[in-house]
Amino acid sequence: NAGVMQNPRHLVRRRGQEARLRCSPMKGHSHVYWYRQLPEEGLKFMVYLQKENIIDESGMPKERFSAEFPKEGPSILRIQQVVRGDSAAYFCASSPVGGQRDEQYFGPGTRLTVT
C-alpha cells in the first residue's frame, strides 16, 4: 500500500509565477489536509478537503491560494503570483473513511523556493 504521494518534491519559482503542488492520498483515504511548515516551526493547517468539497479552509490565506480535490486525480494546492514569503515546505496528509480524522498520514512534502 503506497503512502501519501506528493510531487514535485522540490519546486523553484520566480516571484509572480504560479506554483502547483500535487498530493495523492493513500489508497482508501478520502480526506486530504494541506499544511505549511516554515523554517524551525511546526506545521500550520491550511485546508481540509474531501472529494469535490472544501470542508475547512480556515488556515488558507485569503488571496492567491486555492485548493481542490477533484473526483478523479490528485488534490492540488495552487499558489498564484508567488512571493518570497511563500517559500516553505508544504505537506499533504490523508486520513481514512470512517477513521479518526486526526490520525493523519503524511507525504514527504514539497519544498517551494521562490527566487
Added chain:
Amino acid sequence: AQSVTQLDSHVSVSEGTPVLLRCNYSSSYSPSLFWYVQHPNKGLQLLLKYTSAATLVKGINGFEAEFKKSETSFHLTKPSAHMSDAAEYFCVVGGGSYIPTFGRGTSLIVHP
C-alpha cells in the same frame, strides 16, 4: 479549543543515554495525542498515538509516551538513544476537532 507546548526547542543527549522530550497540552475535549518524527528533508512519520486506552503508549523504534491527565502531559521517552534518532519531534493534540494542533517541535541531537 486546544493547544500544545513542547517545552524544549532542542535536546542534546549522548548515544546510549535516555531521551526525554516534553509535551504539555490543553484541550476542551478528551484529547487524542500523537508524536511524529521528521528526519531532515523528509515527511512526518507517526511514532505513536494515545486515544483513551492505555495511558502508557508504546511506539516504533523503542519510543514510548505516558499520558498523565493530572499533569496534562504526554512526554516522549526512550531508554537508550541511537544516532539515527537525531531528528525533529512534534507533539500533536487532536480529538474533538479534525484539525490537529502541532507543537513547534523539539530538535533531538545525539552525540557519539
